[in-house]
Amino acid sequence: MLWNPLKPSVTPIRLQSDREDTLRKPPNFFVLLWSNRKARIGITMLFFFFAMAVFGPLVAPYSLSDTDFATSQPPTLAHWLGTTQSGQDVLTQLLYGARVSLFVGFVAGALVIVIAMFIGFVAGYFRGWVDDLLSLLMNIVLVLPGLPLMILIAAYIPSHGIGEIILVMSITGWAFGGRTLRAQMFTMVQQDYVIAAKFAGEKSLWIIFREIVPNMLSYIIANFFGAVIGAVLAEAGLEFLGLGNPSITSWGTMIYWAQSSDAMLSGQWAWILAPGLCIAGLAASLTFINFGIDAVANPRLQEE
């Protein structure tokens, strides 16, 4: 380019940065998240489990109703993870079970977090007698021992379908998250920017959901993932105790059957290890994503 004395050479450079500044859209949250290494690992793992839930039944080597294999086999070429005491293929069960476990985990987790958010936020934001009342409720649900309560409810409801299991876990599981979200809201409300929002004439619901929630998004997602992990484990626990529905195939029922037929003693480590690892892997993937969100959700930590 020729140097033109009438146009100072800095001008085009400044114009360019001006345009960049005004035209650039804020980067997409998921693009940002993907750029975080831990989140990337977590998302990949989670994607793998989702793929398992969606396509598992298609790639499963056998049908779930095939029960005429040799019983209690250790891993072989025909049955990579062995067979059960009633002659089913463990790998097939694992692939089918992903669907139920993930469904129960995410749906119950979502229900739990919605109840926890609503009650926790209302208590923490409005304080006073509203808070006293809701805190009492949370403390009552919290001190009621969760598993026995689930057992009690599970024992009284007529049918033990997936829906009922989810319902039982949601009713018993929200109080812990509700209390931590309340505490978080309690401190948030005192911050200057919330007072400033009141000066700007915002209404309570706007302040809670548009001003405060974005600032605790990572916290809420952490709680949601915690609830999902809790639900997957609780489902496994219910099934393990035989209070679920043993005719459903989930990772929980697999562990239940493996335990009740002494899989460990007969050397069928794969039968009990595989669903256990899947549950642990799911928990790990959510935790990794959580780390990533923590780093990304805070705009002060975002790079220019």
Add this chain to the structure above:
Amino acid sequence: MKLDEQTFSSHKTAMLTLKEVTKVFKNRARTTVALHRVTFTVAPGRIVALVGESGSGKTTLARIVTGIEKPTEGSVTLGEWQVDRLRSSQLRVYRRYVQMVFQDPFSSLNPHNTVLQTIVRPLMNHLHLNVKQARLQALEIMNTVRLTPTDQFAHKKPHQLSGGQRQRLVIARAIAPNPELIVADEPVSMLDVSIRADILELIDQLRKRTGMSVLYITHDLYSARAMADEVVVLYKGHVVERGNIEEVISHAQHPYTQLLLQAIPNPWKKRQPTAHRVDGSESAPHFAEIPAKDEITLYGRLHAGDKGCPFAARCELVSGECLQAKPSLKGTEVHQVSCWNRQV
């Protein structure tokens, strides 16, 4: 006519009046009297400085004037508004008329909201503009507070602004609904020294242009002199002296005001050997420099607070009656002082 002039009408008539405002905080451990029978007014279009050291009750007063907190006793009015009786639904409307500039420009801005969003919201809520009108108006206001070029700043978030720019944004948001009164609680104490004057000047210009009144809270009498028309000196929740700023500064009567004046660094003046320095802490009265008086014990001085003069423990002039009863404000509208041993 420019949009700007339409909304920034300078016909403001609301007078802020505090009558005998008392605020008591009761904890399990102890009760704190943060404000004790505070009475003064802020006339329309005036800047009144509220000066006092840390813990003197300045922020508490700001919170009461803006309706964040209710006084234990006394009344606060702004124009027609009986502030101490407002319910929360009324408070939202009241805040069109009173706005606040916070001490910490970082924590008072939502990190997720852009400059434009921050200014647009009060315009929509308080003035009921639609988004398009509000955007235009917000750009206008950005020009007014010199957040320019506006197209460059409009979509920035707080962490992309400097401290001074952030405080300009906080001021922009505060003037957006065209309030009658702005309460600025130490608006520059967290800023770099080099930009403090700019921000104070901006507030002063806006006051002249919009006719709003300003309650300027500071611990530094020097900046009060640069800004204010009147001054109210607060000590442990008590108004000890008030009046026209020039008058109070040139004829300070209360020993505490004199202390504050001596704390202003003046390179041309020699330090007087007896000068007491206000270091902001409550704990260090200079007993050694106070002439001993037989009838007044150390204990008596330190515990005069409840029934006697709040300043007795640090005062050079302390006499018997200072421990017995609280003095009250006496003098003219131009200059009042609350001291048993000094008059105007």
